[in-house]
Amino acid sequence: MPANTTTATDRISPTQGDDSSSSFQTDGRRERGNRNKAAVVAALLDLYAQGEIQPPAARIAEIAKVSERSVFRYFDDMEDLSAFAVELQWSRVKDLYENLVADGNFSERLAAIVEQRLHLYDKVESVYQVAVLAARKNTVVASALKKRRSILRHQTMKQFAQELDNHPDSANARRILDFTLSLENVDYLKSAMGLSSAKSSETLHAAVSILFHLQH
Incomplete structure (x- = not known):
């Protein structure tokens, strides 16, 4: 795999901070952002599990407890969000397949x-x-x-x-x-x-x- 290739999971993972004076504040924002991203992905899977085929962003945001605007700040579009959900679901069930x-x-x-x-x-x-x-x-x-x-x-x-x-x-x-x-x-x-x-x-x-x- 090329060195610059990233997966959806990589994009959710927290980024290491630097040594600058603002690193703690920056890392705090990153961590909150990553937690919110993960919550949005988990919310989509929860809605799938409840039988909702194409839940709107507002519904996903409600379950994730974030603003609707945040959904598209973290993800390019619904297909991008779906890619994250697919990876999360695979991490949950991979052992069952193997x-x-x-x-x-x-x-x-x-x-x-x-x-x-x-x-x-x-x-x-x-x-x-x-x-x-x-x-x-x-x-x-x-x-x-x-x-x-x-x-x-x-x-x-x-x-x-x-x-x-x-x-x-x-x-x-x-x-x-x-x-x-x-x-x-x-x-x-x-x-x-x-x-x-x-x-x-x-x-x-x-x-x-x-x-x-x-x-x-």
């Missing part, structure tokens, strides 16, 4: 990935559902969703690499498996069909086992 046991026989690997996807969905459900809708108009959110799906897809293919390699119709099997274990499908099972976590788990186990003609 925490997957990939060892064992078919049944053990299947149980591990089903548990991971259901646990992940339960943790991100509200924000995820809003993000899917927001992605239609927000390129930052759309890009983040695409990356998250890619991570899960790669995990899924790796988790069942042996079974996929031996499948007589590997190309279709990969697509079916990808969808079956996607958050979109988990959302359908739990939200549209109203299945409990236990029934969703049972359904996912059965679907993947049938795909590979194996008993779970």
Whole structure:
């Protein structure tokens, strides 16, 4: 990464003070500004979690307890704010994406990935559902969703690499498996069909086992 490249998180982080006589006052303003920035980002995620797809700046400011004008003093526009929110959300859920046991026989690997996807969905459900809708108009959110799906897809293919390699119709099997274990499908099972976590788990186990003609 180039030395001058910064992320949204870098831009929120407090800056070290200098040795000038006004450094304490300057650092104090910076710290307050950074706290307010973080509050605005957290407020947007809170509103997403409450189901608000495109909350106006006034609503975000209200939750963050800052002035509406401050929102656009800290961020260039709503997409810039969304970029910060995406990074904050990723920092909160990254471990859930990466925490997957990939060892064992078919049944053990299947149980591990089903548990991971259901646990992940339960943790991100509200924000995820809003993000899917927001992605239609927000390129930052759309890009983040695409990356998250890619991570899960790669995990899924790796988790069942042996079974996929031996499948007589590997190309279709990969697509079916990808969808079956996607958050979109988990959302359908739990939200549209109203299945409990236990029934969703049972359904996912059965679907993947049938795909590979194996008993779970």
